[in-house]
Amino acid sequence: MNIDGEHARFSAPKRPIVFVLGGPGSGKGTQCEMLVEKYGWKQICAGELLRAEAKRDSELGRMIKEIIDGGNIVPGYVTIELLDKEIQKTAEGTPGILIDGFPRAFDQAVEYEKRIGEIDLVVYFSCSIETMRERLLGRGKTSGRVDDCSDVIESRFRTFLDTSMPVIQKYSAQGILNEVPSEGSPDEIFESLCVALRRNELLPS
Numbered sequence: 471m472n473i474d475g476e477h478a479r480f481s482a483p484k485r486p487i488v489f490v491l492g493g494p495g496s497g498k499g500t501q502c503e504m505l506v507e508k509y510g511w512k513q514i515c516a517g518e519l520l521r522a523e524a525k526r527d528s529e530l531g532r533m534i535k536e537i538i539d540g541g542n543i544v545p546g547y548v549t550i551e552l553l554d555k556e557i558q559k560t561a562e563g564t565p566g567i568l569i570d571g572f573p574r575a576f577d578q579a580v581e582y583e584k585r586i587g588e589i590d591l592v593v594y595f596s597c598s599i600e601t602m603r604e605r606l607l608g609r610g611k612t613s614g615r616v617d618d619c620s621d622v623i624e625s626r627f628r629t630f631l632d633t634s635m636p637v638i639q640k641y642s643a644q645g646i647l648n649e650v651p652s653e654g655s656p657d658e659i660f661e662s663l664c665v666a667l668r669r670n671e672l673l674p675s
Contacts, residue, residue: 486566487557488673489573491638492595494626495602495609497652497659501595502568504660509673512564516572518546520554541625542635546578550585557586566672573631579640591670592641593663595652599627 492498501514521571524535530548537544549572558568569589582589608621642645648666652659667673 477602485560485564488566488568488592488667488672489592489641489665490570490595491573491592491634492652493597493599493602493634494623496595496597497605497656498593500656501569501650501652501658501663502661504656505568507512509565511566511567511568512560513570514547514553514556515561515570516553516574517570519556520549523548523552524640526619529601540667541622541627541629543574543578543636544573546573546581549578550582554586573637574630576636579637582613589646591667591672592638592647593666594638594641595659596648596649597652600613602627603655 490498490502499515501509502515505511506513520534520538524531525539534544534548553569555570557567573582603623607620638647648670650659650662650666664673668675
C-alpha cells in the first residue's frame with residue numbers, strides 16, 4: 471500500500487452506501503450486525519480493518535497500532551484505501567453497504583467524497599457519555615481490546631467530541647443525517663434504524 475496520501479479517485483460500486491456514526495459504545499456495530507443478518511447488507515467496520523492492519527509487521531502496521539493505542543485517529547487516506555478494497559469485494563446483488571465508524575473526522579469525509587464519491591445516507595446513533603462508558607467498560611472485560619481500558623476510553627470520548635461531531639454537523643446541514651437514539655434495547659434501536667432506512671427508501675416497506 472502506498473502511504474504517501476497521493477492517490478487516484480476510486481470507483482465505488484452502484485449500490486447504496488450508508489455511513490454509520492456514533493460515539494464509542496453507542497451500539498452502532500451491533501445494529502449493523504442486526505441489519506446484515508435480517509436484510510443481507512454488507513457491514514464494513516473501519517476500526518476492524520485498521521486493527522487487522524495494525525497486527526501486520528510493517529511500517530504502516532506499526533504506525534496504525536501506535537495511533538490506535540493512543541485513542542487517536544488514523545490518517546484518512548489510509549482508512550479510505552482499506553475501505554475501498556472491501557467495497558470492491560462486495561458480492562453482486564448485495565442490497566447495500568454499511569460503513570461502520572467512518573468518517574471520524576471532517577477531513578476524512580471530504581477526502582472520501584473527493585476520491586470515492588457521495589454517499590446515500592448518514593445514520594448517527596446518539597447516546598449519552600455515561601451509557602457509552604458503561605458499555606465499553608463492560609465490553610472491555612472480555613473483548614481483549616487495548617482501547618477498551620478506562621484511560622483510553624476517556625481519550626476516545628474527547629476525540630469523538632472534538633473531531634467527529636463536526637462531521638455529524640456537516641451531514642446534518644446537508645440534510646442526509648438521520649439521528650437514531652440508542653439508549654434503549656437493541657431491538658428498540660433496530661426498529662428506529664429500520665424506520666430511518668425505509669423513510670429514505672433503502673429498505674422494503
